Amino acid sequence: MKKVLIAYASRMGHTEKLAQYIAEGVRMSGHEVDLKKIGEIDDIQSVADYDGYVFGCPTYHRDMTGGMKTFLFKAENLNLMGKIGGAFGSYTHSGDAPRYVFDTMQYVFKMDMSELGSLNVLEDAVDTPDGIKTGQDYGRSIGAKLPA
Numbered sequence: 001m002k003k004v005l006i007a008y009a010s011r012m013g014h015t016e017k018l019a020q021y022i023a024e025g026v027r028m029s030g031h032e033v034d035l036k037k038i039g040e041i042d043d044i045q046s047v048a049d050y051d052g053y054v055f056g057c058p059t060y061h062r063d064m065t066g067g068m069k070t071f072l073f074k075a076e077n078l079n080l081m082g083k084i085g086g087a088f089g090s091y092t093h094s095g096d097a098p099r100y101v102f103d104t105m106q107y108v109f110k111m112d113m114s115e116l117g118s119l120n121v122l123e124d125a126v127d128t129p130d131g132i133k134t135g136q137d138y139g140r141s142i143g144a145k146l147p148a
Helices: 014-028 066-078 097-108 129-145
Strands: 003-008 032-037 052-056 084-091 119-122
Touching (some): 014 032, 014 052, 052 066, 052 129, 119 129
Parallel strands (some): 084 119
């Protein structure tokens, strides 16, 4: 059994709920999950020993939140090269943040990212049956990438 960190920023609770659905999917694939808000991670080294990482951020003014940018700068020191990764978020208009997070993980951190790309769910759809299933499916895809 492998261990996955789902670290996220959430302004209105939608991205947090999506994180929970993704965590369910990872657990469905037989792995452990730790869910953490990025603002509660004081020491970046405390999240260094996971097998997979999924980072979530809502889109705010067509960008990531400031907290996520700071978190990613700190996470760059974790040497995540080759680790399994994914990115997600919720949005109301543009939905750019998850792609920016995904690209950072893929091209800067050199992680082995989900073939599904970044997951981006309209805020109003997060708590619908389709939104729940989409989150769970994304989590299962991360779990499937982890070596047995």
